[in-house]
Amino acid sequence: MSARAASPSTAGMRRRLLHNLAWVGSSQAVIAVLGLVSLALTARALGPAGLGVLAVVEAYSRSIARLLHPEPWQVVIKHGAEALEAGDHERFERLVWLSLVTDLALGLVAAVAGVALAGLAAHWMGAVGGGAALLALGATAALLAARPTATGVLRLYDRFDLLARIDMGIALLRVALVAVVWAAGGELFAFVLVFVAWTVADGLLPILFTLPQMRQRGHRLRPASPRRIAAENPGLLRLFVNSNANVTLRQLRQRFDIVLLAGVLPAAALGHYQLARRIGEAALRLGRPLGQVTFPEFARLVARGDRARLRRLLVWSSLGLSAALLVILVPVAMQMDRLLPLAFGPGFAGASACVNIMAAAMALYMAGLTSGPALMVLGRDQAMTVLTGATTAFFFAALIPAARIWGAEGAAAMQLVGNALWLVACLALALSASRPQPIQGQAAT
Template sequence: MRRRLLRNLAWVGSSQAVIAGLGLVSLALTARALGPAGLGMLAVIEAYSRSIARLLHPEPWQVVIKHGAEALEAGDNERFERLVWLSLMTDLVLGLAAAVAGVALAGLATRWMGAVGDQTALLALGATAGLLAARPTAMGVLRLYDRFDLLARIDMGIALLRLALVAAVWAAGGGLSAFVLVFVAWTVADGLLPMLFALPQMRRRGHRLRPASPRRIAAENPGLLRLFVNSNVNVTLRQLRQRFDIVLLAGVLPPAALGHYQIARRIGEAALRLGRPLGQVTFPEFARLAARNDRLRLRRLLVWSSLGLSAALLVILAPVAMQMDRLLPLAFGPAFAGAAASVSIMAAAMALYMAGLTTGPALMALGHDRAMTVITGATTALFFAALIPAARVWGAEGAAAMQLVGNALWLAACLVVALGAVRPQPIQRQAAT
């Protein structure tokens, strides 16, 4: 297990570092082309599209990994094939529903988001980006096959495509409309390409898509619907804090302040990419250990992965935060010098979130997805309740501070529940003696 884990972590970690770097270059070119106000409007359009997609397109990849691991461990290939087929159909149907809803609601959304102005057409165009989104199923399949290397190459290719499109628009002097088209193009590629590579991997292993009734698939995978709902409620609540926040702030902050907040968010997301691979790589391992009821190794993996990530974050992020007021104008232009405080606060918020990245996969693998959902729901509710009042008083810095407070509460609760869930039972210790 250790060799496989380290190999997968190396692939995913290196690819995410490359993607984060390419993403920051894309962000810098976009910021220089549009300025704070234009970047703020683009951020709202992207956030609107992703928020609608997140709400109406729950992702089934957690189900594919957990129940797919059980099926493959048991040698039941047909059960696995039926599960993947249902997951893919779910992705395609819900992706279509999200795109249609996003286009239909664009006019209504524009009325709230005063910072966007009269940009209903661009808002609707951005909403079509999630139309063909089969990536979640592909992620589950490729991770179960231990093809983290292939998924890493695909993701780096998509990041390069995005940078190439952004650079072309920047060189041509394109405006907001052109950058919205770039967003749609690379999002569609991100949704389709992983599945186009996953299908040949299935055929190579003698697997295929096997249609069956959803009722049958649910019956042979006990707890499937509960895991699908709870894992997605948890992820949706988490991601809405990273996407829907700017949609709400568009009715409170001016475009330039939104641009500063977007810079903080995107830099925070780039930092998050450096830690996210650990959660991606450990989930299949947690699922395998839970299927074998090996609590001791599961607890050890949880503790050491959390401690290792926390130490790495302290070494990497602290020096960068100390130079933030110099780095921002150099990278994004003098107009973004005022975003230094927001970026530093957001970096601290993301560091707290990354420190607990492996607790979620561990709890889901152990069947404690409901507890994870309750924790995330409570901290998200507190965040949104305080977001607009804080933004009205302190602007973009206040909004970033609410991310920090929310993540601190989330981390504390997750650690308490996760460590309790993997603690050996007294009866087990007596039996061992």
């Protein structure tokens, strides 16, 4: 194929990327700011110790949900892109139906398990965990969690704009609820209720907007046996298991770490660590859109057999994100000693070292955000799972010893080291896997 013939496809991909990146990037920036406002109000209301206890409740709920509710959105994007490219709309409809049923069933399992295990978790955490009742209440947030299916469908439809509006609306709801509780002088229990309310909204609202989008395109939920759906989507189960194993291993480092540290660190130190994590997550929102908008493009390029263009997209997206991170994060880190007490209260004046270490750790993770989606669509999900598993095992092996010696700063440093190891290995694997060559039996001409 000539370069002239290929140019319309390239131009179309660039337009989609820029349009989607503009929507997702701007919305994530707004959500990051709103999240920091919520964090500041919560921190001022509860102080370091109260924020530490709330962090444990949230981390317990999210850890249980992550372990027991694998998310099928990667499967929807990869196999859904193949079905839509082939014009097989019924196959797409069956795939979405199975994904939604999976989401609802596993959300129920996660909520029930979280409530049932709250007493055991409270025993490990002691007073820091806030008691079994608070842990059980927080666990109910996982009940209605159909967001993964909605995310996959809306991204395939290139409705990143709609998804961005939904996310901003949920972030505004969270700020509003936190502001009401803060103004009313609410205590820890009220903030746990806020966590449950906005988490349920986050799990339910996206699918309520997705179903009308499907109807507008002539699509509907088409029930079918899971065996049939698996047969017409080869590799579905493997991708579902490996992609979720990889994401679970990654996210447990950002969620289950708090649960483990609750048995080691005092509540105030946990509050400092949680502040560092939440600020790092806000920064992560600025880079995450690139991974979100490139995943469907990677899937389309693999479906067309265009590995050379995939490699170029991978390289330039990683380099561009790394340059942006240096420009943004370095000046902020230099002013952290003054910013933290001003924004979150004097109780967090000593958290600057922990925050800066965590910010560096998140920057390293963001630099490799596009390599993960590329490896998934290239069929290297098993290798990525092994890689992520190895770095996660290192992190958890070193976490508690480091926290006992250096406190919250030691725990943040293990995030930094683990992310550095992951980044180097992940980029090397992605660049190797994306070398231009025939894929899926494409014949050389």
